[in-house]
Amino acid sequence: MFRLLTAMLPAVLLLLPAAAQAADAPPPGLPACPTKTEKPEVAPLLERMEQMMDGRSSVATMTMRIKTESWSRTLKMKTWSKGEDYALIRVLEGGPRETGMMTLKREKQLWNYLPQAGRVMKLPSGMMGDSWMGSDFTNDDLVGGNSVSRDFDSEVLGTVRHEGRDAWRIRLTPRPSAAVVWESIEVVLDRATCVPLEQRFYDEGQTLARTMSFGDVRTLGWRHFPGRMAVKPADEKRETVIEYEDIRFDVEIPDSTFSLHRLQQGR
Amino acid sequence: MLLRMAWRNLWRTKRRTIITVLAMSLGVMGIVALHSYQRAAYDEMVAGVTRGMIGHVQVVGPGWREAPDLGTVVADAVVVEARLRAALPAAGTEKRVLGAALAGAGDRSAGVSVTGIEPGNTDGAALLTIEAGRPLGPAPAREAVVGSGLARELGVAPGDELVLFGQAADGSLANDRFLVVGVGDAGSYDANAVSVFVHIADAQSFFSLEDGAHQIIVRLPGESVDPEGTAGHLREALAGMPVEVWAWGEILPELKKTMEQKMKQQHAVDFIVFLIVALGVLNTTTMSTFERTREFGVMASLGTRRGRILGLVVTETLIQGLLGFTLGMGAAAAILAALSPVDLSGVVQGDVLGARMPDQLILRIHGAAVLSAGVTTLLTMLAGSLLPAWRASRLKPAEAARYV
Numbered sequence: 001m002f003r004l005l006t007a008m009l010p011a012v013l014l015l016l017p018a019a020a021q022a023a024d025a026p027p028p029g030l031p032a033c034p035t036k037t038e039k040p041e042v043a044p045l046l047e048r049m050e051q052m053m054d055g056r057s058s059v060a061t062m063t064m065r066i067k068t069e070s071w072s073r074t075l076k077m078k079t080w081s082k083g084e085d086y087a088l089i090r091v092l093e094g095g096p097r098e099t100g101m102m103t104l105k106r107e108k109q110l111w112n113y114l115p116q117a118g119r120v121m122k123l124p125s126g127m128m129g130d131s132w133m134g135s136d137f138t139n140d141d142l143v144g145g146n147s148v149s150r151d152f153d154s155e156v157l158g159t160v161r162h163e164g165r166d167a168w169r170i171r172l173t174p175r176p177s178a179a180v181v182w183e184s185i186e187v188v189l190d191r192a193t194c195v196p197l198e199q200r201f202y203d204e205g206q207t208l209a210r211t212m213s214f215g216d217v218r219t220l221g222w223r224h225f226p227g228r229m230a231v232k233p234a235d236e237k238r239e240t241v242i243e244y245e246d247i248r249f250d251v252e253i254p255d256s257t258f259s260l261h262r263l264q265q266g267r
Numbered sequence: 268m269l270l271r272m273a274w275r276n277l278w279r280t281k282r283r284t285i286i287t288v289l290a291m292s293l294g295v296m297g298i299v300a301l302h303s304y305q306r307a308a309y310d311e312m313v314a315g316v317t318r319g320m321i322g323h324v325q326v327v328g329p330g331w332r333e334a335p336d337l338g339t340v341v342a343d344a345v346v347v348e349a350r351l352r353a354a355l356p357a358a359g360t361e362k363r364v365l366g367a368a369l370a371g372a373g374d375r376s377a378g379v380s381v382t383g384i385e386p387g388n389t390d391g392a393a394l395l396t397i398e399a400g401r402p403l404g405p406a407p408a409r410e411a412v413v414g415s416g417l418a419r420e421l422g423v424a425p426g427d428e429l430v431l432f433g434q435a436a437d438g439s440l441a442n443d444r445f446l447v448v449g450v451g452d453a454g455s456y457d458a459n460a461v462s463v464f465v466h467i468a469d470a471q472s473f474f475s476l477e478d479g480a481h482q483i484i485v486r487l488p489g490e491s492v493d494p495e496g497t498a499g500h501l502r503e504a505l506a507g508m509p510v511e512v513w514a515w516g517e518i519l520p521e522l523k524k525t526m527e528q529k530m531k532q533q534h535a536v537d538f539i540v541f542l543i544v545a546l547g548v549l550n551t552t553t554m555s556t557f558e559r560t561r562e563f564g565v566m567a568s569l570g571t572r573r574g575r576i577l578g579l580v581v582t583e584t585l586i587q588g589l590l591g592f593t594l595g596m597g598a599a600a601a602i603l604a605a606l607s608p609v610d611l612s613g614v615v616q617g618d619v620l621g622a623r624m625p626d627q628l629i630l631r632i633h634g635a636a637v638l639s640a641g642v643t644t645l646l647t648m649l650a651g652s653l654l655p656a657w658r659a660s661r662l663k664p665a666e667a668a669r670y671v
Binding site: 066068070071072073094095097098101112114115116117118119121122123124126127131133134 | 338369371374375376377378428430431432434435436437438439440441442443444
């Protein structure tokens with residue numbers, strides 16, 4: 001969707017960014033987290049958040065749990081990401097129909113490898129808002145084509161206590177030119193770490209559509225990173241939770257990992 | 268005797284009689300032709316609805332009509348269908364599975380609507396007209412027939428592979444390969460762009476539905492059917508089973524209501540046409556009785572009873588009505604025969620209020636139109652003649668005989 005989401009989700013699924021620098025050295029010019037300021041300037045705040053989540057490459061393993069009223073499902077997945085444009089998800093363990101399923105992101109395009117059919121299918125652009133693998137993440141979430149600084153007007157609304165932590169409330173409003181489906185997004189950002197604690201997505205008429213919450217904040221070198229994230233639609237009794245088992249930033253990944261030819265072979 | 272007198276009297280004023288008969292026949296012709304045309308169009312629309320995707324009555328899972336969810340099925344569809352057939356031995360039944368998926372071929376893909384049908388038990392022509400290839404085989408073999416628009420979009424033809432990908436009712440990843448065996452016209456532009464038909468067993472396995480079906484379509488035999496009454500009967504027969512029963516008029520209430528409103532409008536037009544004719548009849552009959560005041564006076568003086576005079580005038584009018592009715596029917600039949608079949612393919616395309624519009628109409632005189640025109644003619648003639656006839660019968664013989 002946008003980089004902020006990419007930032008988290010991101011962080012989570014594909015777009016797991018890795019720092020270009022050594023894991024324990026922040027990039028030069030990175031704004032500090034203005035923990036003590038009640039109403040900080042919004043631009044550097046969001047820049048830090050984006051930089052913290054943005055990077056060059058990552059490899060991670062994670063578990064996705066999807067729970068609905070009628071069924072629940074657990075998928076163990078491995079993800080590779082390189083910059084913003086390339087990412088691959090592979091389902092390592094799931095049901096017999098899902099194990100081996102892969103999603104490849106190449107620039108703005110998404111491809112799925114379907115293990116039972118043994119074929120690759122390109123996702124039409126009209127389906128980007130649809131659910132990924134029956135989860136509460138959309139395909140669009142995975143592509144992460146938007147950027148907070150480029151596509152949103154932002155504003156710090158004030159401070160708030162969120163589950164025992166001091167946080168800022170930030171409102172993001174899409175610019176008219178941005179291809180964003182939400183009317184606005186509210187971010188609750190932790191004052192101690194500049195890591196998001198919660199994001200609320202509002203539809204037209206400021207109706208809450210879904211909530212994304214983050215937890216298990218881990219420290220990886222200079223960066224703080226949420227090891228758990230949950231998405232809950234506002235009007236349905238269902239939830240998707242992702243938990244990281246392992247994540248490594250700044251790993252050398254060969255380009256062939258993201259090759260369409262390789263995907264077509266189911267490898 | 269009365270008839271002979273009435274017949275002879277009619278031809279004493281030939282011109283007036285002919286004008287009255289012609290006015291009446293024009294009215295009858297208009298009503299019968301218009302009614303029959305309208306009924307033919309509606310019958311075709313209803314037939315399209317009931318032959319195609321909807322059927323006369325549908326049995327669905329609880330809540331399906333409110334919110335058609337993939338998981339809302341008629342569980343044990345075979346058992347429900349058996350009970351349904353026991354309750355309605357003459358009716359045809361057919362199970363369906365309906366789901367959404369993504370269809371891909373090569374590097375093209377599109378969102379599609381997957382319909383699982385029973386090929387051996389389906390009036391295939393009503394759902395889809397095969398344009399290339401063949402219909403689905405009778406056994407599940409992962410074959411697919413696709414709408415022509417979709418075939419163009421994906422670039423597939425009979426013999427090509429189609430990959431379907433979606434989410435199954437149990438949350439698993441539904442994905443499989445199918446062989447395109449046919450391409451056809453699914454009835455409308457929209458349907459052609461998204462329709463994929465597969466064998467119901469393939470669809471049940473693809474969407475993980477076990478032997479559940481989303482709909483059991485009931486088709487009633489014959490022309491005069493009562494879907495609402497049948498739905499009520501089936502609700503009783505299937506009581507205790509977790510299903511809902513709907514008649515087509517409840518599934519497409521707008522279409523049903525529109526048709527009923529148009530019929531009401533047609534009745535209003537009938538009324539106005541015959542009101543005009545009735546006033547004309549009243550006028551000529553009144554004129555005729557005035558002119559014949561002396562004659563009625565003489566008849567009364569000779570001892571003719573009042574009732575007989577009244578009967579004579581009414582009989583004269585009714586004979587004119589019968590002549591007008593017969594002539595009008597003949598003219599309507601000739602017009603309908605000359606117009607039929609009406610080609611509508613250039614006028615309407617696609618669906619109107621959920622019903623497929625017919626390509627052509629076969630016109631014939633509709634029984635309801637004859638009844639409507641007959642009853643209206645009789646009432647018109649009585650309304651136009653009773654008053655003058657009553658007046659004629661009440662004349663005082665002495666005064667009337669001297670009337671000049």
